Amino acid sequence: MPTLGIDLGGTFARAAVVDGGGKMLASAKVALAERSPTGVVETIAQAAAAAVKGAGVPVSSCGVGAAAQIHKDSGVLSVAPNLGWRNVPLGQMLTARLGQPVRVVNDLAAAAWGELHAGAGRGASDLLVVFVGSGVGSAIIANAKLLDGAGGVAGELGHIKVVPGGRRCGCGELGCLEAYAGGHNLITQTRELLAAGRSPKLVELTDGDPARVTPVTLELAAEAGEDASREVYERAAQFLALAVANQVTVLNPARLILGGGVLTHCVGMRRRVVEGVQSWASQVSREGLLITESELGDDSGIIGAALLAA
Template structure:
């Protein structure tokens, strides 16, 4: 019997009916017009109903949810979800009551990693480290075919390791996190600051002076064209990511490192910093036999992984 997978982002909720082999039978997406917990629950319920109808009325035996944020291990309570502005929201209980199914809530990167392990770039491996850099920086550890979740359920939060004491404020509310410098959203914010301060003629030319047109790829192109301010931001983000991921390879000794997310897949320069950082900075023994692979499932990894975890 298939399972329902939910991918909850900051702007949309996606739902899919997924079979035991990780194949999507049907899916649906509904935009979030409000971000209050009950409004989001209703949007998820709407997406789930649409996906099940599109599957021909398939019966599901449970539900898994991947959500961006820090999630308590067993309760399904979202401790912090910056994109939604949530703190301590019992999403698992709210959804179980609304959907009438058991619900398991995990971090979106845990869901994506589980999907890649079983149906994507992680097939055949048992010890995997997954890093996605998109609007934020997320990671997940799989050891001996098991998610490493930690005592409270928030293990593997690479984006919230500290890289500069008392540095930039992160969306999690803390200071100096890796995500505050290398996540796509914060990289754009830093680039807007230097553009508005008149310090980046390269960005000004590429965007025609419009801060809303800045993307991580814009920063990369300005950096490669020789703009000093853009190069500083680009190098700092790339070097921080490369060192952070290399250190995790040294600590974890995975067989496979899977990288993905919009920034790493669309910005080859930043991706190169990560790959070269791992090759240069992780310990020799930890990277023996290490395979670095790009995520294969794209936007579907979280849906598939959430559904399989919902089993």
């Protein structure tokens, strides 16, 4: 029987009915009218009902991928930076609201599972999946199994420390990789340069409007040779490339799958990550390594969440 997949972001909830082969039969997307746990649960329920109605078939269970650190046994979101949540029992709340079993996992864990079974990971059993979008996320598939760790938070590449006591991350801690290389934080750092008047090139690219700043804006200013922009960009690129290279050394995956808006649109940043792996990962760990892009794109998480629920 098909299952229901949910992709919970910071502004929308997406739902899809997915068959056993990873094919989406119908989907729906609903904006989060409010970000309280009860409000988000209702939004998810609306999206789920619309997707099931569109598919015209019953579903047996539901999987949810959320950008959060999640306790694997309870489905409690310990930290969900995009929603401003702490210790929210989302799994329990959704099970009660939807009236069916619900499994809640990290969004990158869901994406990795989707890529393994229906995307760029097919035919492999050891994957490292790294997405850089608004944040920095990663997940690990080892011997065709999702590596989730004792508490369910293994693979949190975005929250390794790169500058002890450094910039504050959305998780509340200091010096995380995500605080320097995540999309939201790249925008924040670029706006700081703009506000300080340190980057004429950024003023030119944005007409001085902070709302027009994107990670691509920073990359363009850095590539133009402007010192202030290049400093922020090079730091982020080097931290990210070194972190991914070290993960390859530790895990020895068969495939490294890269995705997310920053790595998709910032071509130079993606190139730096690939070059970093080729230069800094141990030679034996990268022998036979295939570096590829996400095949399912934005649908990887919703498909993976549904397949995990199955």
